[in-house]
Amino acid sequence: MPDDRELLDTRASAQLLGDRFPGMAATEEAIMAVSTEHLDGDDVLARKPLGFLFWFAVVWVAVVFLAAILANVLPLQNPNFQNYSSLNQAPSTAHWLGTDDLGRDLLARVIFGSRVSLVVGFVGVAIGLAIGGTAGLISGYKGGKLDIALNAGSFIILAFPAIVAVIAIVTFWGQSLLHITIILGVGTIPLMFRVIRASSLSFAQRDFVVAAKTMGATDTRIVLREILPNVIPVMVTFSLITVAGIIVIEGTLAFLGLSVNLPTPSWGNLINEGTANNALATDPYIMIWPALAMFLLLWSINLIGDRLRQRFDIREGLL
Amino acid sequence: MSKYLVRRVLQLVVVAFVISVLTFMLVHLLPGDPTTVILGPNDTAANRAILLKQLGLNLPLWHQYTTWLGAVFHGNLGTSYLNHQSVTHILATGAPVDIELIIISQVIAFAVAIPLALVTSRKPNKPLDNVATTSTFGLLALPPFVVAPILVAVFAVGLGWFPATGYTPFNQNPATNIHEMILPSVAITAGSIAVYYRLLRSDLISTLQQDFITMARSKGLSSTRIMWRHAFRPSSFSLLAAAGINIGALIAGTFVVELLFVLPGIGYALVQAVEQRDYLVVQGIALVVAIAYVIIQFVIDFIFTIVDPRVVRE
Numbered sequence: 001m002p003d004d005r006e007l008l009d010t011r012a013s014a015q016l017l018g019d020r021f022p023g024m025a026a027t028e029e030a031i032m033a034v035s036t037e038h039l040d041g042d043d044v045l046a047r048k049p050l051g052f053l054f055w056f057a058v059v060w061v062a063v064v065f066l067a068a069i070l071a072n073v074l075p076l077q078n079p080n081f082q083n084y085s086s087l088n089q090a091p092s093t094a095h096w097l098g099t100d101d102l103g104r105d106l107l108a109r110v111i112f113g114s115r116v117s118l119v120v121g122f123v124g125v126a127i128g129l130a131i132g133g134t135a136g137l138i139s140g141y142k143g144g145k146l147d148i149a150l151n152a153g154s155f156i157i158l159a160f161p162a163i164v165a166v167i168a169i170v171t172f173w174g175q176s177l178l179h180i181t182i183i184l185g186v187g188t189i190p191l192m193f194r195v196i197r198a199s200s201l202s203f204a205q206r207d208f209v210v211a212a213k214t215m216g217a218t219d220t221r222i223v224l225r226e227i228l229p230n231v232i233p234v235m236v237t238f239s240l241i242t243v244a245g246i247i248v249i250e251g252t253l254a255f256l257g258l259s260v261n262l263p264t265p266s267w268g269n270l271i272n273e274g275t276a277n278n279a280l281a282t283d284p285y286i287m288i289w290p291a292l293a294m295f296l297l298l299w300s301i302n303l304i305g306d307r308l309r310q311r312f313d314i315r316e317g318l319l
Numbered sequence: 320m321s322k323y324l325v326r327r328v329l330q331l332v333v334v335a336f337v338i339s340v341l342t343f344m345l346v347h348l349l350p351g352d353p354t355t356v357i358l359g360p361n362d363t364a365a366n367r368a369i370l371l372k373q374l375g376l377n378l379p380l381w382h383q384y385t386t387w388l389g390a391v392f393h394g395n396l397g398t399s400y401l402n403h404q405s406v407t408h409i410l411a412t413g414a415p416v417d418i419e420l421i422i423i424s425q426v427i428a429f430a431v432a433i434p435l436a437l438v439t440s441r442k443p444n445k446p447l448d449n450v451a452t453t454s455t456f457g458l459l460a461l462p463p464f465v466v467a468p469i470l471v472a473v474f475a476v477g478l479g480w481f482p483a484t485g486y487t488p489f490n491q492n493p494a495t496n497i498h499e500m501i502l503p504s505v506a507i508t509a510g511s512i513a514v515y516y517r518l519l520r521s522d523l524i525s526t527l528q529q530d531f532i533t534m535a536r537s538k539g540l541s542s543t544r545i546m547w548r549h550a551f552r553p554s555s556f557s558l559l560a561a562a563g564i565n566i567g568a569l570i571a572g573t574f575v576v577e578l579l580f581v582l583p584g585i586g587y588a589l590v591q592a593v594e595q596r597d598y599l600v601v602q603g604i605a606l607v608v609a610i611a612y613v614i615i616q617f618v619i620d621f622i623f624t625i626v627d628p629r630v631v632r633e
Binding site: 053152155156158159160161163164165167168169171172244248251252255256268271272274275284287291294295296297298299302303306 | 333334337338341342345346348349350453456457459460461462463464465468472567570572574575578586589590593594601604605608609612613
């Protein structure tokens with residue numbers, strides 16, 4: 001079925017998009033490409049088993065989640081307790097990961113710090129997906145003036161230097177975890193919208209959708225039963241990539257002193273503390289542990305997203 | 320084609336206008352104003368009012384905005400309230416730093432990603448490919464604020480190969496300039512390498528299945544020639560598009576390395592201006608960054624038509 005293949009091809013869909021709103025093919029294509037990474041490339045290969053690394057990544061994400069949820073129950077020291085008799089210590093039995101320049105236990109700080117990253121990342125993406133994803137699904141299917149307006153709006157927001165908006169709103173609204181999560185979550189809406197819209201659009205004219213329409217299915221039914229199931233793989237993969245992205249942005253905000261208020265630990269501000277004032281030379285552990293934890297988490301999330309994409313993207317051409 | 324160009328220019332104007340309004344509203348939403356920074360927090364309300372009047376900040380917002388817009392049409396982006404430099408001057412001195420950072424980091428990214436993808440895509444899912452593909456996820460997990468301090472600790476403090484901070488303009492001393500810019504550029508290049516490599520690799524794998532590659536093989540062409548001359552060009556679309564987005568995101572996203580390496584770029588100037596409520600500087604930089612973003616998308620679209628003549632604009 002050459003026609004189907006062509007429509008499924010992200011490149012073709014990007015050109016389709018370019019026709020609707022001229023000059024946007026490049027952006028659309030890049031977003032689609034980054035999220036779906038040209039399915040045809042891997043399709044020609046036999047299905048890979050998920051492999052050891054995949055399970056390692058899953059276990060790591062699970063461990064981080066469990067530790068973050070159970071942090072209050074686990075026998076950890078108070079992450080903000082300053083013990084002046086044990087400053088800048090290397091890992092030991094008393095402090096498994098050592099202590100920082102104020103004598104605070106690094107294991108406790110890294111574990112409590114993970115809460116910020118996880119909440120911001122996953123809740124933020126949930127916000128973006130709920131609003132941007134829904135809008136994209138409908139917009140891509142319905143088309144028309146609404147689609148043109150939403151599409152142009154999202155293009156404008158993407159052209160806006162996001163850091164200005166984030167700093168302005170954080171300063172205006174206050175640096176609580178809730179606010180940061182909402183701001184970064186809302187920030188992902190245009191991106192979510194565009195990716196999911198592009199994917200939805202590529203299915204909107206397919207035979208099975210036309211067939212459903214001919215049989216008199218309502219729009220709601222078509223979107224939910226015909227289009228949504230096909231868009232889900234892209235949704236999951238892109239959401240995971242975005243989770244990783246937001247965690248990095250939270251870290252960057254912390255680096256500018258604009259994330260959650262101190263002394264609440266977050267991986268971003270721990271890394272920041274570990275690099276400020278020559279701390280890397282006097283006590284490298286302050287930075288190494290949160291950086292390592294974050295590196296492994298981001299790596300795991302990206303790897304899981306990629307493997308899931310390979311696994312669940314079934315192309316009809318192969319059936 | 321000319322109709323297409325007109326639409327693009329219209330689009331640019333609309334984007335620039337909306338963004339200037341948005342920026343204007345956002346900075347005025349912030350609590351406090353430039354007088355707090357200029358006069359300090361303890362000055363009298365009367366002095367503050369005088370200064371506000373002098374700066375024209377007591378006028379209604381729409382009046383301030385139209386005045387600013389009118390000046391912009393005359394090529395005058397205004398002056399910083401704090402150090403009295405003109406915004407055009409800040410942009411003219413700062414932008415080259417960022418442009419250089421972006422160019423060097425993208426050259427490194429392409430120089431690593433393209434040959435790597437050309438090699439690994441020939442034998443997909445073999446050990447070399449698996450190692451390269453998995454480790455690029457590691458590169459995606461290395462944000463600049465983690466990489467930069469490590470680079471400084473190892474290559475500047477430890478080995479002493481590069482200076483930790485400092486900036487010399489390119490036209491003053493090109494060699495010193497490049498030497499100083501290498502670490503900051505490397506710090507922002509990790510993510511680009513990963514994205515470019517992965518896109519090009521999967522596109523190459525699908526291109527290599529095509530009939531014209533089999534044809535080239537059966538003609539007996541060397542595999543190097545096939546990869547570079549036949550496979551690379553039709554596989555470079557996603558790469559190009561991703562480069563467009565990436566460069567767009569980097570324009571104002573270089574502030575972390577600018578801060579860490581003490582480089583006088585516009586990224587950090589923008590962050591600082593927001594914090595100091597230097598309204599005109601924020602508006603000017605945001606406007607120019609947004610216009611640059613749209614133009615880059617336009618250029619990428621144009622390159623598409625060169626790389627693939629089948630892509631016709633209307």
